[in-house]
Amino acid sequence: MTDAALVARYPFLPGSSDLLGDLRPSLQDLVSDPGYEPVRHLAREEVIAALGAKRGPEGSAPSTFDAAKPEERILSFLYSRMLVAVAPSSQRVARRWCEGVASSAASQLGRPGAPPEEWTGLASSLDLEVIPAEGSSGHLSFALPSYCRLSSSLREDRFRLARQDLRRGWVDVAPALGVELLEEGVRAYLSDEVALLRLDPELQSGIKEREAELLSRVSALAPAYTPGGFGGVLRPDLFPPCMKQIRSSLDHGQNVPHAGRFALASFMNKVGVEVDAIVDAYRGAPNFKEGLTRYQVTQIAHHDGGEGYTPPDCATMAANGICAKQLDEARPQLCADPGRVRNPLNYYRTRTRSSVRSSSSSTPPPTSDAGAPKTGDASEAPKVGAGAGTGEPNAAPATSTGPASTPSPDPARRTPAGAHRTA
Amino acid sequence: MGKTVALSGPSLELARASFLEYYRSHPPPLPSRFLRREFAYAPFSGTGMRRHLAMPSAEVFHRSLQEEVPRHLYYSSAYYEDPAHPIMVSKRWVGADLIFDLDADHLEDAGGLDYPGQLELVKRKFRVLVEDYLLRDFGLDATDVQLAFSGGRGYHAHVHKESFLGLSSAGRRELVDYLGGGGVDLSSYLYPSESLEKKAPGRRAAAKAAMEATSPEAAPVRSKARMPKSTMNELPRFPPPDAPGWKGRFSRSFFELLTGWEKMSVAEATQDILARAKRRGIETMRPGDAFTVARALLEEGKAAKVREYLVLDVGSKGKTGHRGVPISFIELILAEGAVLLQGETDAPVTTDIHRLIRLPGSLHGGTGFRVRPLEIDELREFSPMRDALLPDPTHGRTVEVRLGVAVDYPLGEQRVKGAEGEVLSLPLPHALFLILRGEGALDGPRVP
Numbered sequence: 001m002t003d004a005a006l007v008a009r010y011p012f013l014p015g016s017s018d019l020l021g022d023l024r025p026s027l028q029d030l031v032s033d034p035g036y037e038p039v040r041h042l043a044r045e046e047v048i049a050a051l052g053a054k055r056g057p058e059g060s061a062p063s064t065f066d067a068a069k070p071e072e073r074i075l076s077f078l079y080s081r082m083l084v085a086v087a088p089s090s091q092r093v094a095r096r097w098c099e100g101v102a103s104s105a106a107s108q109l110g111r112p113g114a115p116p117e118e119w120t121g122l123a124s125s126l127d128l129e130v131i132p133a134e135g136s137s138g139h140l141s142f143a144l145p146s147y148c149r150l151s152s153s154l155r156e157d158r159f160r161l162a163r164q165d166l167r168r169g170w171v172d173v174a175p176a177l178g179v180e181l182l183e184e185g186v187r188a189y190l191s192d193e194v195a196l197l198r199l200d201p202e203l204q205s206g207i208k209e210r211e212a213e214l215l216s217r218v219s220a221l222a223p224a225y226t227p228g229g230f231g232g233v234l235r236p237d238l239f240p241p242c243m244k245q246i247r248s249s250l251d252h253g254q255n256v257p258h259a260g261r262f263a264l265a266s267f268m269n270k271v272g273v274e275v276d277a278i279v280d281a282y283r284g285a286p287n288f289k290e291g292l293t294r295y296q297v298t299q300i301a302h303h304d305g306g307e308g309y310t311p312p313d314c315a316t317m318a319a320n321g322i323c324a325k326q327l328d329e330a331r332p333q334l335c336a337d338p339g340r341v342r343n344p345l346n347y348y349r350t351r352t353r354s355s356v357r358s359s360s361s362s363t364p365p366p367t368s369d370a371g372a373p374k375t376g377d378a379s380e381a382p383k384v385g386a387g388a389g390t391g392e393p394n395a396a397p398a399t400s401t402g403p404a405s406t407p408s409p410d411p412a413r414r415t416p417a418g419a420h421r422t423a
Numbered sequence: 424m425g426k427t428v429a430l431s432g433p434s435l436e437l438a439r440a441s442f443l444e445y446y447r448s449h450p451p452p453l454p455s456r457f458l459r460r461e462f463a464y465a466p467f468s469g470t471g472m473r474r475h476l477a478m479p480s481a482e483v484f485h486r487s488l489q490e491e492v493p494r495h496l497y498y499s500s501a502y503y504e505d506p507a508h509p510i511m512v513s514k515r516w517v518g519a520d521l522i523f524d525l526d527a528d529h530l531e532d533a534g535g536l537d538y539p540g541q542l543e544l545v546k547r548k549f550r551v552l553v554e555d556y557l558l559r560d561f562g563l564d565a566t567d568v569q570l571a572f573s574g575g576r577g578y579h580a581h582v583h584k585e586s587f588l589g590l591s592s593a594g595r596r597e598l599v600d601y602l603g604g605g606g607v608d609l610s611s612y613l614y615p616s617e618s619l620e621k622k623a624p625g626r627r628a629a630a631k632a633a634m635e636a637t638s639p640e641a642a643p644v645r646s647k648a649r650m651p652k653s654t655m656n657e658l659p660r661f662p663p664p665d666a667p668g669w670k671g672r673f674s675r676s677f678f679e680l681l682t683g684w685e686k687m688s689v690a691e692a693t694q695d696i697l698a699r700a701k702r703r704g705i706e707t708m709r710p711g712d713a714f715t716v717a718r719a720l721l722e723e724g725k726a727a728k729v730r731e732y733l734v735l736d737v738g739s740k741g742k743t744g745h746r747g748v749p750i751s752f753i754e755l756i757l758a759e760g761a762v763l764l765q766g767e768t769d770a771p772v773t774t775d776i777h778r779l780i781r782l783p784g785s786l787h788g789g790t791g792f793r794v795r796p797l798e799i800d801e802l803r804e805f806s807p808m809r810d811a812l813l814p815d816p817t818h819g820r821t822v823e824v825r826l827g828v829a830v831d832y833p834l835g836e837q838r839v840k841g842a843e844g845e846v847l848s849l850p851l852p853h854a855l856f857l858i859l860r861g862e863g864a865l866d867g868p869r870v871p
Contacts, residue, residue: 129586144561145586145594152593160606161597167667169562422463422497422779423524423579423772 006121008070010105011077012190013125020071027199030079031206039072043079044214050080050100051093051221085197086207087218091305094194096222102187110179116140119182126185133172140178147171150181153188234272238355240347241327241335242317243267251284259312259320261285262300267311267344269301313343427494427789428861430467437822437865439467439492441855442786444816446488451496451784453481455583459502459517463779464493465788474779477507494788497779500581502588511777518588521595522780523557523602524772525549526577531765539833541576542807548767549578550802556602557582558799560668565799572807574787574794577769579780592774599770607669609760613659613735613753659753661733673760674733680759681726684717692717696755703758705751712749786813791855808833813852821848824857825866832856 007016017024030036068076080097087093109119116132119140123130128150129143142150144166151159158177165172173181199207208215239247246264249256256264261282268278278297282288301308314335317323325335334341334350341347430438454460462476462484473491478484488496499506500522504515525548527533527541536544553570557563557580567584590598600606662670664678684692693713700708719737720726729735735756738747772778781787783796792811812835824847831840834853841847846866849857857863 143586144598145590148590148594148597152591152597157606161601162604162607162669165667165670166560166601167562168559172667422495423522423526423573423769423781 003121004070006118006125008073009108009118010122010186011070011073012101012105012186012193013122014189015125016074017078020074023071025075027078027082027203028206030075031082031203031210036075036079039075040079042068042072042076043083044211046076047080047083047097047214047218048221050097050104051218052100081194081197082199082203082207083211083214083218084194085199086204086211087215087222089219089222093218093222094191095305098187098190098194101190102183105186106179106183109182110176119178123182123185126182126189128182128185130178130182131170138175139172140175141170141172142178142181144169144171147181150184150188153184154180235348235352235355238348238351239267240341240344241324241329242322243344245324245327246322247281250282253284253286255286257320257322259317260322262309263311263317263322263344265297265300266309267348269297269308270311270345271348275301311344314338314341317344427465428859430858433865434858435467437851438494438791438855438858441791441813441816441851442467442494442788443489443492445786445813446485446492448816449784449814450481450485450488451782453478453484454498454782456502457484457498459504459506461499461501461503461506461514461779462782463497463499464491465495465497467492467494467788475507475509493785496782496785498782500778500780501776516776519776519778521582521584521587521590521598522772522778523552523580523582523599524573524577524769524780525552525767526573526575526769528576529767529769531767538576539808545577546802546805546807549580552602552768553580553799553802555672560601561598568799569783570797570799570802571781571783572792572795572797572805572811573781574785574790574792574811578797581780581783590776592776595774595776596770599768599773602768603765604669604763609673609757610753612662612670612673613756615660658738659735659748659756661729661735663733672763676760676763677756678730680756681720681729684720685726687721689714689717689721692721696752699759700751700755703755705754705758708749708751708755712751716749716752789859791852791859809835813855815850815852817851819850821850822854823847823866824849824854824863826857826863828862830857830862 003015004019007013007019010016025033025036030039084090084094084097105122108114109122116138120130120132123146128146130146131141133139133141147164148161151161157163159181161171236244236247243264246256246260249260250264264281265278268281269275275294275297278301279290279294282293282297303309312320314323314325318325323335325333328335330347330351334347340350457478460478461474462478463472463474464476465472473493476487478487499519501514501519502517504517506514508514525545527536527545530541530545530548533541533544549570553568557568558565563582563584567582569581569583571579571581573579661674661677664671664674666674684695687695693710696713696717697708697710700713716737720729725735725737735748737752738749772780781794783794785794786792787794791813792807793813795805795807795811797805826841826843826845826847829842832838834856835850837853839847839849839853839857847863854863854865858865
């Protein structure tokens, strides 16, 4: 498959705009030249389609886009990216858009009869080493590092390396799994691209002015994030037993291990507790330091563009010795049913829902008070956030490695030996 | 780093002088891409560590070693734009070697062993790591991997292959998890068509939860959770032993078990099956089941049949004429397989992309052993107690060491043995080993 054919189908690929050669307009022209109105029109449609696209076949690109010429597609993609970059709450919009574009690319890749060169060509332009597997099964072979790059962002067990056919540094996967991996490759590439895009302020306000209507539709399509999708009133009384126990230990001035502190902060953030109230929950802890705690809680809450860290799964909680399922007071016991509850969030979601169903007339206890009663005097800040890397899901690289990676403000270059991780 | 015993007086002087002499006569080579690496020294006195050092040349490096005489010497597995910058983010990470660290501290079965015994066990496991995983499964060439004895209680493998250097911490986690079979479902190997996922999502999730738990007790739970209710309708099947990845590994481990039984009589094999079941906590294994299986395998030729057709057909005739393999035996196979699923490498070392690691060629400040670079072929014969000992600059002159505890080590060509309070007359490297471990102190004036 030639580069041109590949780019025509996947106009977001790196180097695609090189194919425009002398036809490449300035960004200003792309924004305002009437000649590019058809391209801008295409881009608007495409952005709307991508944001509306849930993962799956229905997320395929609109038909006008399919009918467009390769140059138009490339230009339209460039303009889409600019639209996304200036959209209100652009991080959220960008994430949805990247997923949408990746998903539609995956439908293209997965269409019947897509030639293997198209897959390997796309992979190679994303700097991934992928070749058709031996035999005529349609399987793909991913070079080990390329596989790990992709699978590490995909949390389901079926992507785990140990489940794959790994032989001499190559991972053989069935076509369907291969498409999912490449979809992740596209998504990751696009989100890096969008994050790197810098438009000068004048251009930005130009786009905002011209595209006001579209941008308001975009906002509506990527609605404001409600943490964890938990609406309504907060119900600390329905928290899972592990979280109740951690809060209670903190209230009683007992030391809670790092994993527990992290779990509580990430959990409270996901169910919609404000940072201030989360910080309050730690006031009872020994050596509480407000500034540090606030910093760390904020890091957890703001991780991944405001999504926040997801609390550890129940199995991880158990492995860390902070699962408290024996204290589960739900009837029937939820913790005993790993089919329903594999993360503390499942527990809370299930209980709040059934509570709403069973007693829509009764008044739930009030609750902005997710924060703990302020007992105890003072204390070590929760070691949440920094150093979260080994166990917590989605740990950001910047906070993933403990002291060795913690910025050291001390130019005297002498730090306590215990603070280093060495091997 | 392990604990380092504080030294003082003549012991400190001797240790420091010996390290100085070593770094003068055996300057360690700089690692690959040294201009991009951070170096760090832990000194003999004090508790600090000098970090964020950059080495522009071998000459500067060797001079600084002789000036500072570090007790421990580290360098970063990572490459940075500006390795000397004191703020980590400002160093600007560009990549990192992929490191695997296997240490006696992390081996479950190392607990009851003495130091030489631990070293031997950890070496055996390290060879498996290198040969079965890094070379075979990961497809690395011997030239991509640098091995080293850590000088303490373990071994390091440094992978320098270009395509691995840019992997994020999460990508490295995937590799480390592979070593412990993270996410593997052994029973799906035996019953590929058994779709418990659809039949019992709760069970499936229980199995998954057990899988994700890192505690070893989880293993039997996992096997039971995925157990089919009956084996009547489907005989368990093994993947071909040369199948890729964990599938092949699982079969090979069962065939090894089988080979063991084939050397036994039916009675002995029955006893062995029962003993293993007991060890793995499989209480449902009845003597009758074990005997049925042993007899089928050894007398009815079923062992050969498994090898040839990969089908485990060792059941007894049931009332309806079907044959069922005792569930307890399936449980045993899975439990034995689950033993393989214990990743024993120190995972944080691999996933930490800013790690400081001992420089091969330097000295370990807790033993005086050399951090010995090793070729793969050398590994089999290598014995740290004999081969990692500091070269003796005095050629056999001895020093007097008063023992703080009773010791008994095979060290170099001799046996170092003595009771608490005893004074031993020892060659310098031997004396240093005891002194640095805190098991003895220099007695009397220092020998120059």
